[in-house]
Amino acid sequence: MNSILFFVGWCAGWVCFVGAARRGGTRRYTARSPGDSSRRDPVSVVVPCRNEERNVPELLGSLQRSLRSADQVIVVDDNSIDATSRVAEECGATVIHVGLLPDGWAGKPYACWLGARHGTHETIIFIDADVRIGPNAIDDIVNVLDEYPTAVVSVMPWHHTGTLVERLSMMFNVVSSLVGGIQTRRGTRRVAYGPFMAVRRDVYMSVGGHANEQVRRAVVEDLAIARTMPESVALLGREKEVEYRMYPHGWNQLLEGWTKNTALGAVSVPRWSAIGTIVWVASLCGGVVTSPWFYVLSVGQMWMFSRRVGNFGPISVLLYPVHAMVFVGVALRSAVRSALFGSVTWRGRSIDTR
Numbered sequence: 001m002n003s004i005l006f007f008v009g010w011c012a013g014w015v016c017f018v019g020a021a022r023r024g025g026t027r028r029y030t031a032r033s034p035g036d037s038s039r040r041d042p043v044s045v046v047v048p049c050r051n052e053e054r055n056v057p058e059l060l061g062s063l064q065r066s067l068r069s070a071d072q073v074i075v076v077d078d079n080s081i082d083a084t085s086r087v088a089e090e091c092g093a094t095v096i097h098v099g100l101l102p103d104g105w106a107g108k109p110y111a112c113w114l115g116a117r118h119g120t121h122e123t124i125i126f127i128d129a130d131v132r133i134g135p136n137a138i139d140d141i142v143n144v145l146d147e148y149p150t151a152v153v154s155v156m157p158w159h160h161t162g163t164l165v166e167r168l169s170m171m172f173n174v175v176s177s178l179v180g181g182i183q184t185r186r187g188t189r190r191v192a193y194g195p196f197m198a199v200r201r202d203v204y205m206s207v208g209g210h211a212n213e214q215v216r217r218a219v220v221e222d223l224a225i226a227r228t229m230p231e232s233v234a235l236l237g238r239e240k241e242v243e244y245r246m247y248p249h250g251w252n253q254l255l256e257g258w259t260k261n262t263a264l265g266a267v268s269v270p271r272w273s274a275i276g277t278i279v280w281v282a283s284l285c286g287g288v289v290t291s292p293w294f295y296v297l298s299v300g301q302m303w304m305f306s307r308r309v310g311n312f313g314p315i316s317v318l319l320y321p322v323h324a325m326v327f328v329g330v331a332l333r334s335a336v337r338s339a340l341f342g343s344v345t346w347r348g349r350s351i352d353t354r
Contacts, residue, residue, distance in 0.1 A: 002290045010283050017178060044072045049075055053082040056084060058132060060093055062132045075094070077095060079107075109221045112209075116210065126198075127195065131157055131244045134240050134241040137241055144235070150200070152192050152204075152231070156309070158240075159243070167316050169247065170316050179274065192226035193234055195244055215228055284321070299318060
């Protein structure tokens with residue numbers, strides 16, 4: 001019986017993986033040839049920021065390789081207490097300030113909404129401050145948006161980790177890449193990746209954008225936007241094309257961040273993706289104690305999965321049981337906090353999860 005349960009979970013992981021690579025909802029993000037990108041229209045890039053003075057110069061520096069003279073860069077300062085605004089202005093960005101957060105709004109949706117309204121171009125691109133992009137990244141995402149003009153097109157960045165603690169994000173990144181595996185562009189529970197998203201202004205405004213009642217209160221606003229827009233096309237980024245560095249400041253930041261994402265994302269992802277992912281994680285945890293051959297099979301599988309999402313090397317893969325335990329522990333912490341307190345915390349703000 002244990003063998004049967006393992007193989008069911010192991011196969012469920014492959015189903016999600018193949019779906020994430022090949023189905024209409026999620027596919028690999030691929031660069032275009034230079035000649036294909038010569039005629040794109042200008043874009044408005046919106047960067048919502050809260051205490052990002054370290055990240056803003058690196059993001060804006062990487063953006064310069066991908067922007068054109070008519071493009072617009074808007075940094076929206078969400079009541080930062082550091083030098084985010086000054087640094088952004090020194091880098092040449094237009095800076096607007098959130099001011100007092102209105103009732104009924106979460107911080108990031110309001111910052112995105114202000115930035116989108118301030119933008120002047122038909123294509124709006126939202127980029128988180130911890131993202132780094134390659135010279136073709138803007139052209140590439142606009143190209144996909146041209147194929148799906150009514151969609152929110154998003155990219156899950158490739159995770160560039162620098163410390164041992166950061167590498168504990170391996171399971172979270174893999175799961176994030178799998179949850180879009182069983183979905184369609186027009187399904188009721190779709191996926192989008194908030195760090196790098198593009199929309200057409202007219203479509204975005206027609207559904208209310210980040211001001212939509214379903215989105216304005218959402219802290220995981222990318223999933224809310226995906227459900228609100230007519231379509232969602234979610235892609236996986238490649239190294240040096242679209243990448244980020246998450247939670248570089250230690251265990252507490254990682255724990256708080258993934259607790260928030262797990263608590264709020266668990267109720268929003270496609271149902272069959274969630275079931276398949278849970279069954280797969282159960283096979284990882286149970287297989288390693290059932291048979292050494294099951295461990296070997298899971299190592300091979302994890303190696304395939306993790307290479308797509310970040311620089312998680314052989315040691316991280318061999319230690320996948322540790323990563324699985326961290327993932328399960330954070331998921332349980334999220335569930336307990338949501339059930340007992342109805343909230344989690346992120347960057348000094350209490351976030352309602354009910």
